Every structure is written in structure tokens, then in C-alpha cells.
Amino acid sequence: ADELAGRRVITDENGGRINISPAISPDGKYIAFFSEKNIFTLDLFIADAASGKIISKVSGAAARTYDDFNYVESGGSWSPDGRKFVFVLFSDGINKLAFVDTKRGKITREVAMKGVPALSNPSWSPDGRKIVFSGSAEGITDLYLYDIMSGEIEQLTDDFTSNIHPSWSADGRKIVFSQEKLNDAGHRKFSFTLAILDMKTREVSEIDIFDGAYNMNPAFSYDDRHIFFLSDADGFRNMYKYEIGTGQLLRLTSYMTGVSGITPYSPAMSWSRDGDKTAYNYYIKNSYHIVVADVDDFKPAEADGSVISLEAGTLPPLDHAAVNLVDSALYSRKVVEPLPDDSVKHLPYKPRFKLDYISNNASVGVSTGIYRNNLGGSINMIFSDMIGDNQLYSSLSLNGEIYDFAGQAAYISQKGRIKWGTAVSHIPYRAGTMSYIRDSIILDEEKVPVDVLQLDYIRMFEDNITLYASLPFSQIRRIEATASASWYYYRIDRFNYYYLLNGYNVGGTREKMPAPEGSRYQQLSFAYVKDNSMFGMTAPMQGGRARFQVDKYFGATEVFTGLIDYRQYMYLKPVTLAFRIYNYGMYGKVTDENVLQPLYIGYPWLIRGYENISYNTGDTPSLTSLNLSRLNGTRMAVANAELRFPFSGPERLALIKSKWILTDLNLFFDAGMAWYRGDKIIFNYRDTHAADNEKFPLYSTGLSIRINLLGYLVLEPYYAFPLQNGGFRNGVFGLNFLPGW
Numbered sequence: 001a002d003e004l005a006g007r008r009v010i011t012d013e014n015g016g017r018i019n020i021s022p023a024i025s026p027d028g029k030y031i032a033f034f035s036e037k038n039i040f041t042l043d044l045f046i047a048d049a050a051s052g053k054i055i056s057k058v059s060g061a062a063a064r065t066y067d068d069f070n071y072v073e074s075g076g077s078w079s080p081d082g083r084k085f086v087f088v089l090f091s092d093g094i095n096k097l098a099f100v101d102t103k104r105g106k107i108t109r110e111v112a113m114k115g116v117p118a119l120s121n122p123s124w125s126p127d128g129r130k131i132v133f134s135g136s137a138e139g140i141t142d143l144y145l146y147d148i149m150s151g152e153i154e155q156l157t158d159d160f161t162s163n164i165h166p167s168w169s170a171d172g173r174k175i176v177f178s179q180e181k182l183n184d185a186g187h188r189k190f191s192f193t194l195a196i197l198d199m200k201t202r203e204v205s206e207i208d209i210f211d212g213a214y215n216m217n218p219a220f221s222y223d224d225r226h227i228f229f230l231s232d233a234d235g236f237r238n239m240y241k242y243e244i245g246t247g248q249l250l251r252l253t254s255y256m257t258g259v260s261g262i263t264p265y266s267p268a269m270s271w272s273r274d275g276d277k278t279a280y281n282y283y284i285k286n287s288y289h290i291v292v293a294d295v296d297d298f299k300p301a302e303a304d305g306s307v308i309s310l311e312a313g314t315l316p317p318l319d320h321a322a323v324n325l326v327d328s329a330l331y332s333r334k335v336v337e338p339l340p341d342d343s344v345k346h347l348p349y350k351p352r353f354k355l356d357y358i359s360n361n362a363s364v365g366v367s368t369g370i371y372r373n374n375l376g377g378s379i380n381m382i383f384s385d386m387i388g389d390n391q392l393y394s395s396l397s398l399n400g401e402i403y404d405f406a407g408q409a410a411y412i413s414q415k416g417r418i419k420w421g422t423a424v425s426h427i428p429y430r431a432g433t434m435s436y437i438r439d440s441i442i443l444d445e446e447k448v449p450v451d452v453l454q455l456d457y458i459r460m461f462e463d464n465i466t467l468y469a470s471l472p473f474s475q476i477r478r479i480e481a482t483a484s485a486s487w488y489y490y491r492i493d494r495f496n497y498y499y500l501l502n503g504y505n506v507g508g509t510r511e512k513m514p515a516p517e518g519s520r521y522q523q524l525s526f527a528y529v530k531d532n533s534m535f536g537m538t539a540p541m542q543g544g545r546a547r548f549q550v551d552k553y554f555g556a557t558e559v560f561t562g563l564i565d566y567r568q569y570m571y572l573k574p575v576t577l578a579f580r581i582y583n584y585g586m587y588g589k590v591t592d593e594n595v596l597q598p599l600y601i602g603y604p605w606l607i608r609g610y611e612n613i614s615y616n617t618g619d620t621p622s623l624t625s626l627n628l629s630r631l632n633g634t635r636m637a638v639a640n641a642e643l644r645f646p647f648s649g650p651e652r653l654a655l656i657k658s659k660w661i662l663t664d665l666n667l668f669f670d671a672g673m674a675w676y677r678g679d680k681i682i683f684n685y686r687d688t689h690a691a692d693n694e695k696f697p698l699y700s701t702g703l704s705i706r707i708n709l710l711g712y713l714v715l716e717p718y719y720a721f722p723l724q725n726g727g728f729r730n731g732v733f734g735l736n737f738l739p740g741w
Contacts, residue, residue: 007293008282017652018036019288019289020268024292026082028277030046031279033045040541043069067474067475067476069089077122078102079124080127095117111151115153116135119133119136121133130147144156163179167220172199173200192215208305209306214231220271228252235310238251238252238254239298242305247305279291280293357382378398380394381395389415390415391412392410408423410423420468435454436451436454452498456513458490461488479529486521488518519556523552532544539740540576540740544569548565550562562585563584574653578640578643582640601631607672611732612732631674633674634677644740649663664740666704696724698724699724701723702731705717717735
């Protein structure tokens, strides 16, 4: 292998491990490339070609109004004056050309190519007026020309084979590109050859070199005398130089890892138009580096364009003892005659459900004991049709008696842009009470005093039917609508266990007790959702989430509810600064009549440190103003801030490298308040007593560690200081069982 030609300007030290699709500016001073330098997303960076210093960045998924960048098999191109850069992004379900102001690092314009939903590898014309790109429509990939001023789109090629990687000549009269070719013989059924399109006559001429190889990523030299390209003719993917006039072919590199991107179709090289300078990818030590070189940095060697050898790129064994059935089928060149039209019968597609998944914990069990017998078991199943447009989910479970049977079935239609579905369910909720009374029973025809242990099993049953729909605007934004109706009814069973005064059990009875009347609720819900967060080891680390929702309840209560849930995560390598604002309230004339349960802010996923308030200070206003009633209300507001330190985990994220133990250390500050309508809110609370109708914010701060238990559970032990309940003199240990908000 040759020594490296040029100098590595973008490596994993000043970039990421993936630095791909380099595009050098016309004057050779700057490089545009895609990189996951910021770990979570691939962003577009512009750097100095000499020093590698990052000049500007176009953010990817973390701050996007679009869905993503098209970077795997596509690059970009500079305008002739170097002031703009064009590349391809995903937005609204299709590809669009994105124009970037290179000085500000901002996308100034997004343009969809009408009739061409998939785009790649745009190339800006030397006069700055047009852009040629490779586009796919109805499964066929051709070259298209976009007029920037008029917006007109012209199809330049029209054939069955794929045409990719277009690049302009310096005078703008020709376009060189890679054209797919069906081979009559050889190891490959398909290959790519170089071709030149004359823009005046629209004629295409092939360059007959390395027949059967993948000849990709061509580019004219600044004087249009040569074509630089990448080829795997020697089994590797190296750089070559072809002289148009004489047909001379030179190999410029001989690297063991080649000059390559993520796939064989990825652009990995570009040349400046004002001089013989190139930027190309070099793969080494699990990283894609970018090398900048002058044409004089290479050590060219003569190459024979009629000879290819693909053994170096072929998986062993090279020689099979028997017929290789797989390769024989893949590379078969059997000519298939088209079938007569009347021999094919067209039938409409009819979706049919088939089982996709059944839970591996499907079980059934029976238990028996001195008091009662129980049944238990559960099973979950998912069905769908062949193309996934329709899905059916079902779940059955039993835990106790036959009355404790629960079931749910849901249908989801994903055929159109609006995703919709329906669900029905029957769910029992069981609670209980226990009491002792003194009574008497008839035993052996005698009245005997006994102690009676009374166990009341209280069951609330919920029957529900729901309709829901979701309209996505992009991968990160959508609106949701839900309509549901619920019926609640009750059953109370009393078990009486009789004990003689010496403690000896003499039997028991069961009786059905009167149950309260049931109720009905109907609900309408509308929500706007945004989520472009990037999850780390135990909590989001970059991006943001938001949910704004309103609900209307009918029936047993007439209540409006409103939800504002806004979260933002700023990754400041290596830590994350996270914020959350959470507000939820019930509004209506019956909210003060205890028809619905009051809200409670003392849960550790809202405010940490106030779990033991009833034990320390009691639960009556007469003892202290800080009691559980201060944590209840029909409206709540919560604010949280965390500084998250990745402690153990992947090397690029955490302080301590670990494959199995994933943890985050967190410094947190929580604040929140719950209140009822008509309460007086005070912020300068200092006294230990306050009026019953006065509510004040509660604050806490502390330290926690979140532990990812092999992806099954996130555990968060914490030590909190409740500032309104003793402050730093009254630290509280607690445990949370949720991922970080």
C-alpha cells in the first residue's frame, strides 16, 4: 500500500468518527462535509481546508424543521462563487434541495423537485444558473437539470439503468457521471461505467475502461483534460486519473481500505475547479478521515483499463468445491421473455391478518390456600397484513377470580397519511379493606361468641371504547385527536372468617355487599406533539420535547383539562443541561366537588424530597402549614432543571468506559405548586404557618444517579433536600423507577 497522499485535516480529534461526503470549495480553501462530531446527529460542517478548523455548522436532527439530511449516498456542491452550498435533505416525506448560506451556516431555501421524490448528489453548474442531480421517479434513476431562476426541471437521461454521481465540466458543456451496466459475462451481473453527456446534443458516450468494475464519483479536472474517478478494479476502491485525449490511465492511490464512504455508492472525493486540489475520504481505525491533497502529492502508476481483479473484495472461499447456488442465482443472466398481457390476471389486494408476534411470557397458573383460590395468566398477540397497513393488537389477562379477567383489543390503520384506530377494553381495578368485629355464630346448635375478620374486596370495572387519529407533519411534529367513552361500575365481596376467642378458626362465609352506583364519562382530546430528542443512556441528552393538550370530559363531570409539557435538552459536551416546564389543570364547576381525584405534586418524578412529609409534620393544618394538603390541588405547575453527567457507559459519552453498566450522575433542582380555584398564591413564604387557602411553591435540590438495568428498567436512587421541609438539615433518600424526563 502507498503512503498517504496529502494531509489529514478532519479526523476523530477535530471531527467525529464519521466524516463523509467531502466537497471542496471552488477555490480549494474550504471543505463541506457531514459528520457526527456532536455524537447524536450527522450535521453539515464547513471547515478550513488547510487547518481543519470548523467555521460553521448546519444543525441536523436536533434543531431541525426538516426530517433529516440525505448523507449516506449523497453529497453536495458549492456555488461557483463559494457563497452557497446545495445538498439534499428529507422534508415532508420527500427529498428536497437545500441551499445554505456558507458564511452564516443557515439553510435559506428548500426546493422540492416536482415529480422527482428522491434526489442525490447535486452539482452546481459553472455559470451558477443550473443544478444537475440524480433523481429517482417510479423506481428509475436518471439525471435531471434544475434551473434555479425559472424553477424548471428537465430530464436529461431516460433509460432503464441507473445514472448517478453527475459532475460538470469546467466550461459547463459536458456532464460526466456513472452509468449502470448489465454485464454479459464476469463475476458481476451489474457494474458502473463512466459516461459523458454532451449538453448541446444530449448525446451520451461511454468511456470504455475497467469493464465490470464499479467506476464511481467522476470529476473533471480544472482544464477538462482529465477525469478523476474512484474504482474497485483492483478489489479495493482507489482513485484514478483518466486523460480524455490520449486514453492514458493512472492509479493515484493504493490504499488497503480504499477511498470509500459508507456504501459503494457513497461519494468520497471532490476536486476544486480553480486548481488541482482534492478532498477525499480515508478509512482508518474505525473512523472516516478527510484528506486534502494537491495533484502533485500523488505518486501515479500506469494502469491497464482492460484488466480488473475483484478477488481482494470477494469474501472467501474464492474457489468453491461445489456449485455456489446462491451466487449462481444472484449473477444469473438468464434472459426472461416478457409474458403476454393476457397471461397475467390482475386482482385487487385484499389485506388478511396473520400473527406477527405472541408474547414469550404467555402463562397460566392456579393457586390455592386456606382462604381462597386464584387463577392467573396473560397473553399478548399482534397481527398485521402483508404490507403493514393494518395492525391488530390483543391482550388477555387474569389475576384472581373470574371477575378479575381483563382484555383489550386495538386496531390501527397506517395506510394513509392520517393514522387512525380504535380500541376496546375491559379492565378491573381491585382494592380492599380489613376490619375486626365481635359477633356470635351458631356452632353445634349453640350460640358461640367469635372474632370476625372481615375482608372486603372492592372491584371497580372500566369498560372503554376509544377512537383516535394522528396527522404527522414531519417525523418530529404531529397532531392527535381522541374520542372515548368509559363506563364504571362496582362489585363488593365480603369474606367473613370466624375465630373462637382462643384464636381457633372455625370457618368462613362469603357475601355480596351493596355496591355504589356506576358512572359514565366521555372524553374529547386534542394535542400538538413535537419530539426531536436524542436519548442517551438513561435520559434524553439533546433536542427537545413538547406536548400541548386540551381535554373535555362529559357525563358524570363537566371538566376541561389543559396540559403544557415543554422540555429542552442542551448537550454541552460532555454534560447535558435539561429543563422542564409542566402545567396541568382541571377547569370547571365541579372541580371542587371531589368528583375527580385531586392532583398531587409529591411524586418523585415531579418533585423529589417531599415523600415523608406526612410522617415528619403530620397531616392536619392545625399541626403545621406544611402538610399533604399543600401538595394537592386541581391545578399544578412544576419546573425542573438537571445537570446530567454521563458517568459510566460508551467511551465517547461517559467518564468511565463500560459496556454493561450505564449510569448518569445528576444534579437537580425541582420546584412546584398545587392549588385549588380561589386559593391565594404567595411567593414570600417564611412563616411555619399559613392560612388554609394560601398556597406557596415547594423547592428541592439534590443529587441522583440513574442506572440502566440492561435496557429493562431505569432505576434512580436520589438524595434530596426539601427546602420547605428542613432544607439541608433534612436530607431525604428516595427511589424512582422511570427514565429521566
